[in-house]
Amino acid sequence: MQQRAGRPIRRYAMPEPWFIPFEVTQAETLEGFISSQFLPRNEQMMRLQAAALLAEHPRWGYWLRSGTLHLGSQEGPPLRQVLADQPFLSAIGTAQLSQARALEFKRRLWALLAEFEQDEEGGESYALSVQLVRGQVR
Structure with a gap:
């Protein structure tokens, strides 16, 4: 009271x-x-x-190769190579995993997120989105 x-x-x-x-x-x-x-x-x-x-880079688009599209700059694909030295990551993909491997992947992702989510003195904010679900996204 x-x-x-x-x-x-x-x-x-x-x-x-x-x-x-x-x-x-x-x-x-x-x-x-x-x-x-x-x-x-x-x-x-x-x-x-x-x-x-x-x-x-001022120009971005798709590079077509062997029936697949890769996001890249005018300087070349794929995105992971163009920005290899930058703290930037963007990917949508599919992995062929057994249920045991998918659970191990999930466990390791959680551990990695826990390790890096603590604020670092003077550090910058980074947005992060991680999803793992059975099925395919096209």
């Missing part, structure tokens, strides 16, 4: 963590709920990526 002039005020608290089912949000489906969380942040990531790319 909080003491004050007049009657004391009772304060109630719920123990954390709290669970709020998506059904009580404005989302009609689980996919809509997830999209409402990821899409605005992904759009921000795309703006940051475009700004970083334009700061390095």
Whole structure:
């Protein structure tokens, strides 16, 4: 209770963590709920990526090779080679993994994220998005 002039005020608290089912949000489906969380942040990531790319080279596009497209600058593909000396990474791909290897990949990614998520004195902020899901994205 909080003491004050007049009657004391009772304060109630719920123990954390709290669970709020998506059904009580404005989302009609689980996919809509997830999209409402990821899409605005992904759009921000795309703006940051475009700004970083334009700061390095004025012209970007696709390079076609053996039926595949690779994002690259006018200087050449692929993106990972063009910006090899910059703290920049953008990739969408597919890996063929057994369930055991996929779980090991996930465990190692979590460990790597935990190692690097601590603020470094005088360090800059970097946005990061990592997703691993069974299936293919084209």
